[in-house]
Amino acid sequence: MDAKMQKWLPVFGGLAGTAVVLAVGIFFIVRPFGLQGTGDPLIPPDQARAVKVYIYSGQLPQPSMQVVQVNKEASLPEQIRWIMRKIAILYQQEYKKEGRTLDFGIRSLYVRKNGLLILDFEKSVQYNQFHGAWEEWQLVRSLVRSILENYPELNQMKILVGGQEVDTLAGHVDLSRSFILGDIE
């Protein structure tokens, strides 16, 4: 080893040490959040619950179905958020094929005692996201079925946009009603 390398050896050592410390730190900091279903999909097997997520897309009459894990120890809104995140990822993959993106961020989410779930979307969902009424309806169907079928304690879903009741999601689908499982057949 020449003198030049020896000079840089402490610097490399320091960098490697920092990387190890960061990796360990991230593992211990992020993992607990992951258990709550907010980021990391690492869920202990004894706390995992399998739920079915449905994706309605294209002209296919039947949706594609995937089984995903949620943390059953997490609160109901957290579990629903987790499912919605999974649906968003699956839709992004679908849309990416056509060089498009889909953004349906959730502002807030409430569960009422009478079994009504209120989803409040960000306003961005209304602008230039969907190619027609069918795509809008497909997303609503995916959300309604994926959530209401997995949680029998919820019986209907109401969708708001920007904290307000609106006529349509993006100019087509009627949001003045609340949706039940029977609506999506």
Added chain:
Amino acid sequence: MQRGSFPRKSREAQKQKQHHGSYPWRCVALGVLLLSAGAGSLSAEETPEKAALPPPLQVVVIDPGHGGKDGGMLVAKNRLEKDVVLAAALALKEELGRQANLQLYLTRTRDIAVTILERTTMANRQETDIFISLHLTTQTQTGGQVRIYINQTRELERPAGLQFSKMQASAYITPWYLAQNGQQGLSEQLAAVLLKSWREPDAVSGESELYQAPLVTPLSVLTGVRAPAVLVELPLPAGQALDDRRFEETIRIMSRRLARGLVQFLTHR
């Protein structure tokens, strides 16, 4: 006491007098009423003059979707859905005006925001025979086919604090969100006729489309319409440069196909 009772008695007597006095007039009025009713029933019978009159005008409300801040889908560079459907609505109006004796209304004739309620109210106020809402879809989504939607029947919902039985008994009022329920059959027929007419080879382009069933979806703009109503998504190439000449030609062909279907429906209904 006497003072108080006298005027009362006289007022009653006056009333009785008035009552008896009006009797002949009542007989005259009844006679006039009977005569006028007889005349009415006579005139209601079909006379040659009446039969020669043209049939009453049928009303069509054309609704170009979106508008104002709501541009809808970006179809091509600098071409938004709201502008394309407005052009299509104007072309359809022109085409229908040429083909049949109809009264035609557009929910908007320029780029302005129109709420769903305003669109629906216009259709109901004009007592329209057909309501057609125009939108766009991309050819990549539909394989170049038109999409025709009808509204999904909505279950009856009870407004808070109001029992359904009371609602039914109080008045023959249909809540706006149930208005389209009663028209479901006719809307289905209209959609079928439009799809069939779209499929027929066009005299100009010579092309025909494959048959596709109408799509049943809960659609805000159709929910409150008290007439046969459909939402039509016209297939337009997206993301490609659509030059003006080709664009106008496409719009013209599509509006002709729609007009043909609408006239067929109104004629054979």
